[in-house]
Amino acid sequence: MKILAVGRNYLEHIKELGNQTPEEPVIFSKPETAVLRNNEPFYYPDFSQDVHHELEIVLKISKPGKNIEEKFAHKYYDEIGLGIDFTARDLQSKLKAKGLPWDLAKGFNDSAPVSEFVKKENYDLKNLNFNLDINGERKQTGNTSLMIYSFDYLVAFVSRYFTLKTGDLIFTGTPAGVGPAKPGDRLTGRLAHRGLLDLEVK
Numbered sequence: 001m002k003i004l005a006v007g008r009n010y011l012e013h014i015k016e017l018g019n020q021t022p023e024e025p026v027i028f029s030k031p032e033t034a035v036l037r038n039n040e041p042f043y044y045p046d047f048s049q050d051v052h053h054e055l056e057i058v059l060k061i062s063k064p065g066k067n068i069e070e071k072f073a074h075k076y077y078d079e080i081g082l083g084i085d086f087t088a089r090d091l092q093s094k095l096k097a098k099g100l101p102w103d104l105a106k107g108f109n110d111s112a113p114v115s116e117f118v119k120k121e122n123y124d125l126k127n128l129n130f131n132l133d134i135n136g137e138r139k140q141t142g143n144t145s146l147m148i149y150s151f152d153y154l155v156a157f158v159s160r161y162f163t164l165k166t167g168d169l170i171f172t173g174t175p176a177g178v179g180p181a182k183p184g185d186r187l188t189g190r191l192a193h194r195g196l197l198d199l200e201v202k
Contacts, residue, residue: 001167003030003112004158005056005085009148009173025149025157028102030085034112035169041200042110044183048088053181054174055132055140055189055197058083059151060117061168068159073152076164079117082130082189082196083171086111086181114169115189115196123192125151132197133188134181142175149173 007026036042044051059077068076085106092105125144132140144150149157154172158164181187181201189197 001032001035001165001169002162003032003034003169003171004028004162005030005106005171006149006154006173010142010146010175011148012146012176015176021148025154027158027161028106030107030112030171033109034107036110036113036199039113039115039197039199041202042086042113042181043202045088045108047108048091048105050088050090051181052087052089052178053132053134053139053187054085054087054178055130055142056083056085056171056174057081057128057130057142057144057151057191058114058117059155059170059172061155061164061166061170064163064165066159066163068156068164070152070156073155073159076155076159077151077170078120080120080123080125080191081117082115082191083169084113084132084187084189084197085171085174086113087178089180112169112171113197113199115191118191118194118196128192130189130191132177133190134185139179140175140177146175147173
């Protein structure tokens with residue numbers, strides 16, 4: 001199982017970090033050891049003092065495929081969920097300044113909490129709300145209508161470079177509102193009106 005993640009897929013998030021709007025999807029990966037399931041607690045790493053939360057909708061690939069045409073991409077995922085792309089922002093900034101890969105800042109242990117997955121047919125994928133609260137305070141609100149690249153486009157795009165296998169996860173980008181998470185925080189994520197994430201930072 002692999003995790004493919006999309007950066008800079010919501011304009012307001014691009015603006016808040018002062019990045020340029022990409023001409024094609026920005027893709028990075030996380031190892032399988034980054035996955036954190038069942039709302040288990042996230043333990044703050046000792047190599048960072050500035051870990052940020054980035055809430056995203058996650059697609060779970062349901063069958064193998066490569067070089068998938070966009071018009072067929074919907075056939076390759078049946079379920080969606082929520083995930084948090086925890087990012088060691090201080091470490092990422094140092095790496096980016098040196099022109100180095102982001103792996104250490106993005107792919108560290110337990111940096112990809114994922115919720116349970118739900119059937120996609122129960123949702124309007126082109127107009128789907130999701131949000132993140134920290135200690136009961138709303139921090140991130142997103143809607144898929146504001147994505148630069150749609151779910152199907154992303155599946156088709158990444159499949160040109162990586163053969164997708166059953167169980168692979170695609171993190172589809174975060175909306176504006178990213179910020180630090182601290183020990184003692186409780187993060188709760190909702191997809192439409194359904195609570196899917198509820199984890200503590202320790």
